[in-house]
Amino acid sequence: MNIQQRTVGRRTFMRGALAAAAVAPLGGALVACAGSGSDDDNDNDGGTKSADNPFGMAENANVDAVIFDGGYGTDYVAFAAALMEKNFAGSTVKVSATTEIAQELQPRFVGGDPPDLIDNSGENSIGFATILDQLEDLTEVLDADNLEGTPIRDTLFGGVEAPGTFGDKFAALNYVLTVYAVWYSASLFKENGWEPPTTWDEAIDLGGKAKAKDKYLFLWGKEAATYYQTLAIGSAIKEGGDEVRLALENLEEGCWSLSAVQDVFTAMGEIVSAGYVKPGGAGTQFTAAQAQWSNNQDALLYPSGSWIENEMKDQTKAGFEMTGFPEMVVSSSSAMPYTAMHSAAGEPFVIPSQGKNVPGGKELLRTMLSKEAATNFAKTKLAPTIIKDTVPADGFGSTALVSQSKMLTDAGSDVFTWKFVDFYGTNVDQLVVWNSFLAGNASVSELTSRLQEITDKIREDDSIKKVEVT
Amino acid sequence: MTETAVASATTEARRRRPRRSARRPLTFDRVSFFLVFLGLPLALFLVFVVWPFVQAFYYSMTDWSGFTPDMNFVGLDNYRRLLDDDIFMTALRNNVVLALVVPLVTIVLSFALATMVTVGGSSHGAARGLRNSSFYRVISFFPYTIPAIAIGLIWAQMYDPSNGLLNGVLTGLGFERFESFPWLGDTRTAMPASIFVIIWGFVGFYMVLFIAAIKGIPAEYYDAARIDGAGRLRIAWSITIPLVRETVQTAYIYLGILALDAFVYMAALNPGGGPDNATLVMPQRLLDAAFTKGQFGLASAMGVVMAIATLLFAAIVFAVNRLTGGHERVTRR
Known part of the structure; x- marks a missing residue:
């Protein structure tokens, strides 16, 4: 149904309801600005198509x-x-x-x-x-x-x-090409002889070493708690392959209970309960939290998109040497190699x-x-x-840009992404769950069931248009 | 004779009545007066207040996405969906909690402060406030001069778990358990902390409002009460409150409307709705539904629910004031 065809019927209805004929002309104007005027005169055609003008834009447009x-x-x-x-x-x-x-x-x-x-x-x-x-x-x-x-x-x-x-x-x-990775300070790692972890077990080990130095493994900010969801999904897709990706994308029943997802959640749960995550993130503004990582170096690792370097440019310690590595995998027998990348434009x-x-x-x-x-x-x-081929080898002097190019080259064709979170706009609801989980207030099973609830709610709502991902 | 007199009087009256009620000539003066002082405000009110309400109500019964001219009429479906939406119900509940707590605490506090700076001073001589009361009046009004969004952002920094002033002071005093305590990130403290911020911002303003009301009370009442031996509390309870009742009611309704919205504060303190949605309020949900999820129909329904909640609140406040005898006493005065 189109508003334009409805205008008369609706206007009369409103008029009756208001019993105020005086409003009608003005009200009509309002309706007009709210819902009509779609009889656009788009002069799409006009110019002639040519090699220099492949879409045929009109002259002086x-x-x-x-x-x-x-x-x-x-x-x-x-x-x-x-x-x-x-x-x-x-x-x-x-x-x-x-x-x-x-x-x-x-x-x-x-x-x-x-x-x-x-x-x-x-x-x-x-x-x-x-x-x-x-x-x-x-x-x-x-x-x-x-x-x-x-x-x-x-x-x-x-x-x-x-x-x-x-x-x-x-x-x-x-x-813009965005690479999702886990970021660290290469200089700090070199100083302490640490290696970026490739599996979750190594990450837990590293958490212990960080603790010994009075540092944490991870930290988070309240608006960005779902960066850990991004990390978890990326890691689970590497572990379980396309099967996991499609289950999540298509909002399948029990998609959060797949074993690959559960393995990652369990590892994260261990990190949280071991106290390797800086407490208080649920009450910290996310850029303030990120500065605790890039400036104070309270924590070693931060999962984020590659915009992080630009975002924290003014709040990064001198000589930080921000570098990224791909998401940890659960085991050496993962469906996709460790070098596979979550990258999306x-x-x-x-x-x-x-x-x-x-x-x-x-x-x-x-x-x-x-x-x-x-x-x-x-x-x-x-x-x-x-x-x-727009970035030279020195990355215009940025270690993060160089590591992005390297990760993309290493990944080759093993590049994946997903979009159900943005497409269905569930991030707001998922933030709540992840804040609780990272704060240690929700167990792995609560995390799973509450994420599943959010997914189920979208799936069962017929008014939301679904897009099948294959 | 008397009959004819009566009859002629009535005919006279009858004759005169139409003349009396006949419109005076529509001079330009009168017409322009009506147009400017009656027609124009009424038209503005209808076009910019009533009409958008009617429109919003209509949209709330459609599935309008907000980005197309197309929409389908779906009746009360959106309202049914709201009732089934546990997150919206949480937001509604939070708003109700705010509407119960914020006006009450703010009014009690600001009334107490107003009493102190006006009539709470020395009990000898004429009724007066505490010493330096004008100084307190100025500083307590300060927060009100700061925009709400700035208040929210300032307090978000104060509450910061690692670098915030509050935890800095508390840990400095030796309360080690407040090391990195997330005031806005803990389900137990998020709501009280947010409520505190709203109250902090408004106490000064309502204090000034009450001061003005109390200043309007003749000083003789206080003198007489003192002579009768009434103490400060007794005076506040039996003299001041009954005489500023209407002001209390107005303040209650204003604060209630604010608390049923509270969007700016909550969006600044906890944009995501807080831990387990502990501080989520309806307008936040509305904004999300309208612009992120493209559900303008549903968002309009939320708006209608908010309007109904606000009207109900005002009705309850009026009713309570009337039932407890507010109206009577004021007229008796």
Whole structure:
């Protein structure tokens, strides 16, 4: 049912209810701004397609891009926008920054006037399940040549389409490559003769050694307790393989009780009950907690995405030498090797089908995927994009960036990710459970049953659209 | 003769009545007056207050995602889902706890302070406050001048388990068990700690409100009560409270509305809802449903539940005040 067709019926109903005819014209205006105006005049066609203009953007067109202003800022898009304005003289590209993607764009989606390109990222991003139907399929962009003339698909790291593919639709192009790992200070480890653990047993040993030095193995902050869930799932998928990943992704019954998951939870439970986790995390703001790791070195290890280096740049001890290693495995007989990596591209760029200038949005994305723009990103943000070969061997002087490149090379094709947490928006509920568990207030079996409850609730709620992962 | 007089009087009256009630000529003056002082506010009220309420109520009966113009009417389904949603019910319960505790404690505290700085001073001579009372008045008003979000962030730092001022002081005093104690991360302390912050922010303001009310009471009442031998507590109970009753009621309702929301404080202190959702409040859940999960219909239903809870609260406060004789005494005065 469409609001527009309903307007009259609803308006009369409201009028009767209010018994105030005076309101009707004004009320009508409000309804109009809440739910109509979708008879958009998107001039999608106009330009002729050519090698330099593969999507056929009209001449002298305007592109409207709304970019999440988070850890990476928005200047990298502005860089590409300037490049594009040079290539298409007469066209203008407007790049607006916001941290409130959902709040700011919600009325524009309803009004049928969304921007041409969105970086749907950050805490206030729009859930993909909500807008999936309204997004363009971006396969066309990957099939096009980049500005240098190479097909874009050939310039990408492996598996980068996975996080943006929902069902059979490639709806989001995730631009920044994120490596999920466990991070430590190489200098501190060298000083004490410690080795980064490869199995959970080694991690427990290391916890004992840390205790002897009055340090903890792990610490956490209340908003980031689920980083340990990410670590646990990554480790369990390596142990049990795709079977575990698919069970979790498809919200299967008893998915948290699979033996691979349980083995990891049990090991974590041991670490918690041995007192190797710094207490008080449930009451500590997460960046404050992270500073206790990167600055005070209260704990040895911290599981996180590769944004951690940039995030803690100002609060990292000099000579820390931040380095990452892949998630611990349970045993040497794991389904995937220890070097397998949980890596996913982040910063999902989407193009709404109702935008005024869809080809323009695609063209801006194509420009961002050019070697020039991608190298600019790697250099200024110290993070790799999904474009290969933009990071030199010295990693622009960053140990974390070098270790990311190394881990990705070691992993080869053993790269995996999952998206049920973000897709169904369960992180908020899971945070509560993990905070209790890490604080030592919930046992492994409580952790399991409560995570299962969250999963079951989504599965059994028919109003939530599910996407089958294979 | 008398009959005709009566009759003519009535016809006179009848004749006069329509003339009396006949509208005075609609001069530009009168019309513009009505338009500006009656029409405009009414229109603004209808468009910006009543209409959004009606709209929200309508949306609460649809499955609107918030990002499309499409929606289906689902009747009361969203409300049924809320009743089955244990996390929302926890949030509702937390709001109710806040609405019970915050107004009560804040009002008792601020009333006690107000009494002390106005009439709680020396029992000799005229009724007056404690010495330096104007100084106390100023400093206790300070917290109210800080924006709520800043209060929340400041206290989140104070409560920090490892580097916070509170644990620093407590461990410094030799209470070793508060080493790294997570005030906002422990199910037993998260809610009381959060409540404390809200009260801390509001005591000063309500103290000033009560001071103004107490200043409005003629000093003779206090003098007379003193001569009759009433002590300070007795005076507060039998003179001050009955005479500031309406102010107490107003304060109670304001604080109750605040406590049934409490979003800013809770979002600053424990954005995730606290340990085991101990400090989760309804608006946090609402925001999550609307913008993260794309369930605007359900979120609207939460909003309606919040509005109903607030109206119920106000009704209860009015009723209690009326039943305990509030109205009567005020009129008797």
